[in-house]
Amino acid sequence: MNMSRHRSVLLAALGTALVLPLAACQGDGDTASAPAASSSATAQASDGTATGTPGPAGTAGSTGSKNSAGSSGSNGSKGSAGSSATSGSTGRQASAATPLCGARDVKVTAALQGGAPYTHIVLTAKNTSGHPCRLAGFPHVQFLESHKQDAPAVARSKPAVPVVLAAGDPAYALVKLSDGGREENVEPVSAFSVTLEGDPTVIAVGAPGSEGIAVDAAKALTGYWTSELRNGADDF
Structure with a gap:
């Protein structure tokens, strides 16, 4: 009886010793997987920074500069065309304002x-x-x-x-x-x-x-x- 109890105690002690390393291994595995998830989230955040939320601000700035250039070019072109048209109209009006030649002229x-x-x-x-x-x-x-x-x-x-x-x-x-x-x-x-x-x-x-x-x-x-x-x- 004493021998059996002694073996039981030894087996119980060995079982406890085996469980502790297994728990430690499982804990190490969870800890290793957590940084991976964190890295993935960080990568997504980096990608988001490049093309995500701050993007519209950059786009607005870019669009604003394009609009400014477009408005300037457009206004410049229209201004030139308007000047040419005005000049041509003035020339025609000046010709029309000249009196007709009559027989005595x-x-x-x-x-x-x-x-x-x-x-x-x-x-x-x-x-x-x-x-x-x-x-x-x-x-x-x-x-x-x-x-x-x-x-x-x-x-x-x-x-x-x-x-x-x-x-x-x-x-x-x-x-x-x-x-x-x-x-x-x-x-x-x-x-x-x-x-x-x-x-x-x-x-x-x-x-x-x-x-x-x-x-x-x-x-x-x-x-x-x-x-x-x-x-x-x-x-x-």
Whole structure:
């Protein structure tokens, strides 16, 4: 009986000794796993700092600078465009404010253009008024008493800007007389009439050449007044 009890006590003591190390091992394992979880949380917090809560503040600052630059650039561009538009408008208003050239402001003459058979003449209107004036549209030309119609104007010869003549400056208009054919219905003309837009006064213009000019009233055409004759636009 004593021996059995002694063995029981020994076994109980050994059991207790084994339990204590196992508990210690389990405690060590829990302690080791805790820092891992803490590191994971720290990593998440680091990531959050880079892309998380403080992000909007950085974004707001960045956006603010972009908006400022955008507003500045936009305002600058609009300002330049507005200045250009204002400048162009001012120029057009200045041209429109210039008085029209009337019959008493210009001297109109005619010259042959090209070689025989002469199919075109060039009208020159020189500003003799001593002040600037604006020559609008095209010359209204009538060649024959029997044909009381103006020679039609050629639209493509219209200049892009108004023709404003300083004192002494000339303007030009090309006028077609005929197609130059032998069987055309032409009549001799030694003088013809020209009127300017905005003034009904008739200007008598002598025909160039010693024998005058041959005109087919059905084929006659006129170009717009221009500061200079231009190849292509004035060829008709």
